[in-house]
Amino acid sequence: MKDFFAGFGFVLEGLRLIRRPVLRRFVLVPLAIDLLVFGGLLGVAWHFFAQLMDRLMGQLPDWLHWLQYVLWPLFAVSAGLVIFYTFTITANLIAAPFNGLLAEAVEKHLTGQPPPQASWGRILRELGPALFAEVKKILYYLLRALPLALLFVVPGINLGAPALWTLFNGWMLSLEYLDYPMANHHLLFPEPNRRLKNRRLLGIGFGLGCLLLTLVPLLNFVAMPASVAGATALWVRRLRPAAAPPA
Template sequence: MLKGNFFRGLGYLGEGFRLIRQPRLRLFVIVPLVINVVLFSLLFYLMAEGFAILIATVMSWLPDWSWLQALDWLFWLLYGAVILLMLAYGFVIVANLIGAPFYGYLAELTEQHLTGQEVSTEGGWAAILRDIPRALWRELQKIAYYLPRALALFLVGLIPVVNLAAALLWFLFNSWMMALQYVDYPADNHKVSFPALRRLLADTRLSALGFGVPVALAAMVPVLNLVVVPAAVCGATAYWVRENGSTRK
């Protein structure tokens, strides 16, 4: 039986958007935001170029029956949705690889703001630079978890008829990944391993999906996806404090 509260989870991203307006947190929002603008522009161009090639390849696999060829609009719709979801999380992966040290520190400051307690934030910029290798290693663990599952879903999406469910499966998987991605920052600050984090979120899966769904949706909206990352970090920290505060180790 799924545990947690889906509707409570929905509220954390909105809280994150309120938190990023706090004066003490703004600097750690602006710097990654500039990075995100550059990355998204490049990633969008590359994905748009590859999209037309993908559709042409899939259509060439079908028999030369007029009624099947006439379904190319359906393939554009279905694969367009899948590509959009891939772009959304692909953008998150690349942006977080570069912004991870900032986001870890942002999560620390956010938790301190929410709880009024120190969360070992000493060191400032020196601490951010020192944490770069560890933060990158943590991001690589998430990518290693994501890629084989994403590949399996992508292959399912290439199968005619079966691919009708591919977009929904991608969205649910992306929502789960968004929760894992961002709650990992406060969890890492408390030395919780990535496998342990997955178990913690699985214990309150409905709350995790409730948080992940609006993040996944926002990540697909141009411009909004540029600011959703720091807001999601702050929202995920609020999630961590309230959903997992009693189970932290």
């Protein structure tokens, strides 16, 4: 269980790391973009709803104008629910291109040395293997997720299915986030799986910590960058080759 709690601890370290001034911009820039996108969409929705209300009130008799005091709060609540359930998803999509840069900056902060820089020629050569690695990752997930999903309909066994599903998703999150710092060293899937093969509790503890972050209001907004930073710290301190010890 020591590895499990150590893995969970790297998530907390990730939260601390993204507060460092040198790393903060990798969190604030995508978050600011997301706020601008949602603010713009909300402004447009508010404008069109106001126009709709004006037309509606113009067609209703005076004694029904009280409906606007019901419809406006209903619109506000609906908009709030949409933002609550979609903000994190959108934030993750917007932040995704920054994750490799964040992992690189965190590694440089922890070790004093950035990952090796790749030339355009090498990037183009590795494009095919990188896409193939993503396909392998998807197949790895499906070949395990589908049998686990079937457990939910097996009487008796289905009682333990939610716990197994949660553990599996924690494991997959650890592989997903470790992919960012390891890809900076040209180590593609299934290499994260190989590195954690004999330390699965370390990966599960880290992944469950990442999953927990997504469930906590406000913290879920920074769940992805904190997880990327934590995964990079995990890579630097526990999974890098012994020939390259952390500073």
